[in-house]
Structures are given as C-alpha cells and as structure tokens.
Amino acid sequence: MDEPKTMTRADLAEAVYEQVGLSRNESSALVEAVLDEMTDELARGNSVKISSFASFDIREKQERIGRNPKTGVEVPISPRKVIVFRASQVLKDRVNKGA
Amino acid sequence: MTKSELIQRLADRNPHLYLRDVEKIVETVFEEMTKALARGERVELRGFGAFSIKHRQARTGRNPRTGAKVQVNAKRLPFFKTGKALRERLNGSAA
Numbered sequence: 001m002d003e004p005k006t007m008t009r010a011d012l013a014e015a016v017y018e019q020v021g022l023s024r025n026e027s028s029a030l031v032e033a034v035l036d037e038m039t040d041e042l043a044r045g046n047s048v049k050i051s052s053f054a055s056f057d058i059r060e061k062q063e064r065i066g067r068n069p070k071t072g073v074e075v076p077i078s079p080r081k082v083i084v085f086r087a088s089q090v091l092k093d094r095v096n097k098g099a
Numbered sequence: 100m101t102k103s104e105l106i107q108r109l110a111d112r113n114p115h116l117y118l119r120d121v122e123k124i125v126e127t128v129f130e131e132m133t134k135a136l137a138r139g140e141r142v143e144l145r146g147f148g149a150f151s152i153k154h155r156q157a158r159t160g161r162n163p164r165t166g167a168k169v170q171v172n173a174k175r176l177p178f179f180k181t182g183k184a185l186r187e188r189l190n191g192s193a194a
Binding site: 004005006007008009011012015016019020021022027030031033034035037038039041042043046047048049050051052053054056058080081082083085087090091092094095096097 | 100101102105108109112113116120123124125127128129131132133135136137138139140141142143144145146147148151152174175176177178179181184185186188189190
C-alpha cells in the first residue's frame with residue numbers, strides 16, 4: 001500500500017497564512033497556540049470538544065498487571081490517564097465521502 | 100473546553116487580533132485537518148498526536164434485537180494516537 005501523504009504544522013500554518021492574512025511567523029505561532037490551549041486543557045484533566053470535528057476526553061485507567069509478551073514476566077502497569085478520541089458525525093461523514 | 104471557549108482564550112491572549120480573525124484561524128486549522136483526512140492523508144502534529152484513517156471492510160452484521168442479517172458497507176474511520184509529549188503531560192511528568 002502507498003504511504004499516505006502527511007499534513008504537518010507547517011501545512012496548517014501555510015493555510016492560516018493564506019486564509020487569514022497574518023504574517024507567516026504569526027500564523028505559525030497561532031497554530032502552535034491552538035495546540036497549546038488544547039494540551040493545557042487536557043493536562044488539567046478536562047475534555048476538549050471541537051464541534052464538527054471531534055472530542056477529546058480523558059479516561060483514568062486503573063493499575064493492572066501486565067506481562068512482557070516476550071519474557072512472560074509480570075509487571076505492574078501504573079494507573080494513568082489516556083485520551084479517548086471521538087470523531088464527530090460530520091468528520092466521519094466527510095471522511096467517507098471524501099468531501 | 101469547547102471550540103468557542105478555545106477561540107475566546109486565544110482572543111484573550113492575543114488582544115492585537117480581531118475576534119473574527121481568531122475565529123478564522125481556529126476554523127481553518129480544523130477544516131484543513133478534516134480536508135486532509137477526507138483525502139485519506141495523515142495529520143501528524145508532533146508532541147500533540149497523529150490523526151489517521153483506518154479502513155473497515157464490509158461485513159454482515161446482525162440487528163441484535165431481531166437477529167436479522169444486515170449488510171454493513173466498508174467504511175473509513177478517523178483515528179487518533181496521542182503524542183508522546185502530550186501523554187507525558189497528562190501523567191504529570193514535565194515535557
């Protein structure tokens with residue numbers, strides 16, 4: 001299978017530059033600021049809900065006993081927080097229509 | 100935090116920008132990501148995470164209530180993998 005193309009921060013900054021009319025530097029700083037606000041909110045343990053895109057919720061995982069699949073040695077997996085990503089219906093529809 | 104709260108916080112931190120420009124920035128970021136995923140591309144935002152598309156084959160499902168067979172078409176699903184720096188921030192280590 002062909003490797004799909006990959007969009008990065010630079011592509012997002014370029015789109016902001018073209019569509020909003022800020023300088024390239026400021027466009028790239030604002031893209032970073034969007035991600036920083038989302039990261040900070042998630043790090044505080046709160047969910048982030050972007051309508052028509054997706055929601056990012058926090059789930060607390062309990063400690064459990066895992067096993068190294070290679071050696072069979074049991075190791076405790078400490079309690080931790082994980083992000084649960086839920087795509088909105090709009091995003092799911094667009095991904096399927098290729099729109 | 101909702102999208103409108105995100106816009107408000109960015110506006111508060113960037114008082115030199117018009118609110119409508121901050122709205123446009125936030126809309127553009129998520130619209131570009133959506134368009135990339137709709138084209139079947141990955142979106143990789145190092146430190147934050149990576150969005151990709153998973154393909155699900157067509158299958159025969161069953162209505163759990165009636166037991167009737169129903170054809171489920173092949174579909175594409177957006178998927179997100181949390182980035183390393185974000186994962187570490189969630190769990191308290193500095194990153």
